[in-house]
Amino acid sequence: MAIIKCPECGRQISDKAPVCPNCGVEIAGKIMKCPQCGEIYFRDQEMCPNCHHLTRSSGQAAQGTNTRQAESQGNGGQIVSPNAQATTTKPNGQPATNRQPTPPPVKPQKSQNETANQAKKKNHGPLIVAFVIALAICGVCFYFYSNAKSNKEMESYEFAMKSDDPLVLQTYLDSNLDAPAEHIQAVTERLEELKKQDVEWTNAVVSGTKAALEDYLAKHPDTEHKAEAMHKIDSIDWADASSKNTLEALQAYLNAHDEGEHVDEAQTAIKSLKANTVQPNEKTMIVSVFRHFFQAINAKSEGDLQASVAPILTNFLGKPDAIKADVVTFMHKIYKDDITRMTWRLNNDYEIDKKEVGDEEYEYTVKFSALQDIDRTDDSKEKHAKYHISATVNPDGLISAMSMTKILE
Structure with missing residues (x-):
């Protein structure tokens, strides 16, 4: 095994390699070394591209020698010069002139560029096939990538629309800049709505009144602050009932908050009032x-x-x-x-x-x-x-x- 230059692209490769790993042209069994200058070139080329030594010159010379020997034997063993004319005697006693046999036509030699172009045309087939296969693979990969990306975007969209956290919606907008326009619009509107709710919730909390909290719940019955709002209303009602400390006030708290946080305290207070206070x-x-x-x-x-x-x-x-x-x-x-x-x-x-x-x-x-x-x-x-x-x-x-x-x- 020897390291040679690829005749097509010039890259260093093994002479036993089936194809060149760089350009894809066939190597093993398809190349030869010029006996005159040592250049590596394709066997199907007519001559060495470096020194123009004919690839089949030895075969052609042998064929010419055999032809000349056959002619010599036909003339009685005399060797006829290519430029001389042989004279023979006709039956009637008149001399006859023998013409030199017409040599066979020589096939015109192809130019070096034509030979190289033909070799390139023959060697481009594998490249084209490889390119088509690579293109198909890229297309399939792109399809699955696009499909996976679309599915991921849809999952992110559905999760964002179900969330009450503005940070989740903003993250979707920042991470899906190329999402469908209708998705971006829906998430944006949802984000604005949540921001508005946050402002209204802050105002209700700052007011500290039962009426403000109840008004907020009436406008936003599914708000994430519902439990907190109910807790605050429960505390306000219990503070009012315990400060009055009457059966009517305590019973009103129990009626409004049958599962409230102060049910046990209210029942104990009612029992104490009944035991010590004449109603x-x-x-x-x-x-x-x-x-x-x-x-x-x-x-x-x-x-x-x-x-x-x-x-x-x-x-x-x-x-x-x-x-x-x-x-x-x-x-x-x-x-x-x-x-x-x-x-x-x-x-x-x-x-x-x-x-x-x-x-x-x-x-x-x-x-x-x-x-x-x-x-x-x-x-x-x-x-x-x-x-x-x-x-x-x-x-x-x-x-x-x-x-x-x-x-x-």
């Missing part, structure tokens, strides 16, 4: 039971009187464990023989305390004053009196204890 409906119930009690005395109605007290009274006018019959006895006892009518009027000066005696069951301690007007047949006796009354009302709304102290004036 309006409880006061109404207490006033009603004492009104019925004294109205029953005024009407001397035993049934209504017994309906106002518990079956067992822990203390009734100093008697422990009194029963309903003891209360009826008291009513008859205060109606003296000279009393024709008795009227009890209750002053609206109630003092009510409560305590929890069971699960949301309460006992009430009540203090108030009452006036007694008496119609008598004996005008010399007392007709008006004022009493201080202390009593207990059980969770069933019945009087379970009572004491009366006359106030001297």
Whole structure:
């Protein structure tokens, strides 16, 4: 194996290489070395491109020598000069002149440029094939590249349109400058919308009012700030309810925020209020039971009187464990023989305390004053009196204890 120059492009290659790696022309079996100057050239060339030595000169010379020998033998062994004419005698005794045989026509030699052009034409075939194959491969690669790029852009577009983060949308615009115009327009409009929402959200937060936050949620129900807005509204409502600390305010918070962050606190506060604070409906119930009690005395109605007290009274006018019959006895006892009518009027000066005696069951301690007007047949006796009354009302709304102290004036 030897290193030679490619006859086509001049690159250093092996003489055993099938083709030149640079220009693609065939090498092995297609080249020869000039015996005269050593130049490497293609076998199908007529002469050496360097010294113009004929590629087939030895074969042609041998052919000419053989021809001349055959002519000499035909002339009786005489060698005829190419320029001499042979004279022979005709049968009639006249001399005849022998002409030199006409040499065969010599094929015109092709010029060096024509030979080189033919070699180039023959050697360009593989180059063209290789170029076409390379072009096809590039086309396929470009197709898959373009398709992959288009798919990636579509994925980025869909992700950006679903995002509420302005940074995601801006990143899409910066990374897809050659995206379809409709995609760029849609993402740009979405980005502007989010920027506007951010400004409105900032204004709502700065205002710190429930109305501003609710207005923001009404305009943007699917905003990413929804949870934060609900948290702020929840905090505002709880601050208002806890500052009022009334059953109505606390219950309003629970109604508006059944899963709010302060539900447990609200329920505890309500329970505490119920255990320590007499609510309006409880006061109404207490006033009603004492009104019925004294109205029953005024009407001397035993049934209504017994309906106002518990079956067992822990203390009734100093008697422990009194029963309903003891209360009826008291009513008859205060109606003296000279009393024709008795009227009890209750002053609206109630003092009510409560305590929890069971699960949301309460006992009430009540203090108030009452006036007694008496119609008598004996005008010399007392007709008006004022009493201080202390009593207990059980969770069933019945009087379970009572004491009366006359106030001297």
